[in-house]
Amino acid sequence: MQLADKVALITGAASGIGREAALLFAREGARVVAVDLSEKGLETVEAIRSAGGQAHFVQADVSKAEDAQRMVSEAERVFGRLEILFNNAGISHAEDDDAIHTSEAVWDLTFAVNVKGVFLGCKYGIPALQRAGGGSIINTASFVAFMGAATPQLAYTASKGAVLSMTRELAVIHARQGIRVNALCPGPLQTELLMKYLDTPEKRQRRLVHIPMGRFGQAAEIAQAALYLASPASSFMTGAALLVDGGITAAYVTPE
Numbered sequence: 001m002q003l004a005d006k007v008a009l010i011t012g013a014a015s016g017i018g019r020e021a022a023l024l025f026a027r028e029g030a031r032v033v034a035v036d037l038s039e040k041g042l043e044t045v046e047a048i049r050s051a052g053g054q055a056h057f058v059q060a061d062v063s064k065a066e067d068a069q070r071m072v073s074e075a076e077r078v079f080g081r082l083e084i085l086f087n088n089a090g091i092s093h094a095e096d097d098d099a100i101h102t103s104e105a106v107w108d109l110t111f112a113v114n115v116k117g118v119f120l121g122c123k124y125g126i127p128a129l130q131r132a133g134g135g136s137i138i139n140t141a142s143f144v145a146f147m148g149a150a151t152p153q154l155a156y157t158a159s160k161g162a163v164l165s166m167t168r169e170l171a172v173i174h175a176r177q178g179i180r181v182n183a184l185c186p187g188p189l190q191t192e193l194l195m196k197y198l199d200t201p202e203k204r205q206r207r208l209v210h211i212p213m214g215r216f217g218q219a220a221e222i223a224q225a226a227l228y229l230a231s232p233a234s235s236f237m238t239g240a241a242l243l244v245d246g247g248i249t250a251a252y253v254t255p256e
């Protein structure tokens, strides 16, 4: 029970990493506020409740200030306080490409969700963590903040770089207030976000050749890393970028 009695807010909780983290955090004793644009977030909450846990669903768009404010105030209203904020919701747009071919609309939407969404989560979440006497913030970035790809997603890649630098600065600002802020950087995962593009064996192989472990990660493996960052097990860790990537950022030549 690494999160006994803690209140955790997780965005993007309807699917992938967010859903797995919500289920895991609840199993570890947290009361979970599951936030998602999609009403499927309710299914995550129902799964937690049917396993005997406590959870509350807030349908919200993390890129909208009033929604971000409401998700935090709902956490405090329903569970009394907020100690763990997992800013995880993110998008990868089908028309995100190189500089020549990415439209301003795709750029702006990607930054609205992936960067402004994290900013707004922190803007309204940090005062709540202060009221609770401290806590842990986890922002989902990506291994693409460290590496370039010839299969470009320029807006997405730049947005994740912004999440890393925002995380570092927030960590420094709030370090003496008992608030830790870390970035979680997953490698390529077998979730909806990536698999909807990698829809042929050839496209999947184009990526797999670069991953030393030779497979995509699972959302549940990333949830375990989020649990570590959320829990007191990582009590001396702040401003860090935790790569959980099957070795992709360590590789020059991968095994045959």
Ligand code: NAD
Pocket (backbone or CB within 6 Å): 011, 012, 013, 014, 015, 016, 017, 018, 035, 036, 037, 038, 060, 061, 062, 063, 088, 089, 090, 091, 092, 113, 117, 140, 141, 142, 143, 185, 186, 187, 188, 189, 190, 191, 192, 193, 194, 219
């Ligand atoms: P996913 O698509 O399975 O889940 C993302 C969830 O976020 C969805 O439920 C979606 O409805 C929600 N969401 C999207 N826009 C939102 C908004 N404006 N407000 C609230 N909720 C919104 O994706 P995932 O793979 O679990 O990705 C989670 C995070 O991990 C994202 O930030 C993503 O960029 C990052 N990531 C994913 C991979 C990967 O390979 N899948 C790799 C590195 C980083």
